[in-house]
Amino acid sequence: MFMRLPTYRSRRVYTMPDHEDIYTALNRNIPLKEKLVCTHEAIKQLFPCIARIAVAIYDPDTNVLKTYLHSSGDTNPLENYQALLDDAPSLKAIFRQGRPRVINNMLTFENPEHEHTRRIGRAGYAASYTMPMFNNGVFFGFVFFNAFETDAFTPEVLHELDPIGHMISLMLINELESVHTLSAAIRTTGHITHLRDPETGSHMDRMSRFSRLIAASLAGEYALDDDYIEHIFMFSPLHDIGKIGIPDRILLKPGKLTEQETRVMHTHTSVGREIIDDLLANFALDNLAHADVLRNIAAYHHEAVNGSGYPEGRSGNQIPLEARIVAVADVFDALTSRRVYKEAWSNERAFEALKELAGQKLDSKCVDALIENRDEVEKIQQQFKEDSIG
């Protein structure tokens, strides 16, 4: 016997009750951080007791677990905090077993061994729900839900939170894939550029590490987080991508450039910015975190703190920090390298030149940060000697 299937004619159209999708914000093209905040707002409509959502990412190469995103505004008790997963035995158990954990009374951790537990406790959170995140069976981090009330995570609450935890995990996978795609695009573009850029691959290796060294050394003073510093490292090799648009007779000229040629040469900053905008649009990555760091590096690495640079003649702090950092790394490596138009200078002579340029063309603090780390600078130079690509 076949069941009688309803025909279109017999189908009734129900009018929906007025319904508002509390997750509508997730449809928008906004950074992941804002999506997490929106998700948190939506959850609070259902369960006002959920006071915090945080995401930590695990790096299997280093065993490091880093707090990556959180929804709790500026009151994140784990800012700049990272730990080895091996040092957090109870978190390690969650990932080993592949099962979430409920703590309905954090006070049961009477003498927490771990800094992260102490910080969460000090912030007043009394209960937590921790879900491990997996992508095709591979562990990549945790989602944490925290509440101020003890016993907040009842079976009913957990039943609703589980799909939300998985949704957050999927949003994160999406973002991490984008970063992966962009860095692949960057590597490929770098290859193509080097087919005719006289600057070598080892110049990129060195100047990106000088840039990271300067940024890390300014981190305390400017409250720079690891994520920003890593992005400077990742993006700085693209600073001269706009040289793709400069004709060979100028780019490869073995002598000094004329005034007219210099004007053409200077367009490499604006051209670079256009290429990057193109890259981000073509890969649909325009909402990527720190995309502006990439743009700023390409556009403003030849601005001067006294306003005499190009393309816009910005001065001082109007020049984004990432561009001021990369400028110092770039000039230092240009001076200590051989170019078609000049011989390589000694470090001694280059440092003297940087000191003279400090406060004029270059940011003094960035210059000091490089000079103060001379040992590190020399290590980088040892490790990445001139290669034959150029």
Ligand code: C2E
């Ligand atoms: P680049 O070779 O990567 O140099 C980057 C920056 O390092 C230069 O920016 C400049 O600030 C500094 N720099 C490099 N060599 C010297 C030097 O011998 N003395 C001093 N005081 N500073 C130096 P700038 O000047 O805006 O130049 C941008 C790009 O234009 C250079 O990138 C290079 O590709 C090209 N360029 C500049 N001058 C010449 C030149 O005389 N001949 C040729 N063929 N290209 C040049």
Ligand code: SIN
């Ligand atoms: C944890 O590792 O998550 C808590 C254990 C502790 O801090 O003692």
Ligand code: SIN
């Ligand atoms: C966190 O909430 O970010 C980690 C602390 C924990 O619940 O173990």
Ligand code: FE
């Ligand atoms: Fe440049």
Ligand code: FE
């Ligand atoms: Fe350069």
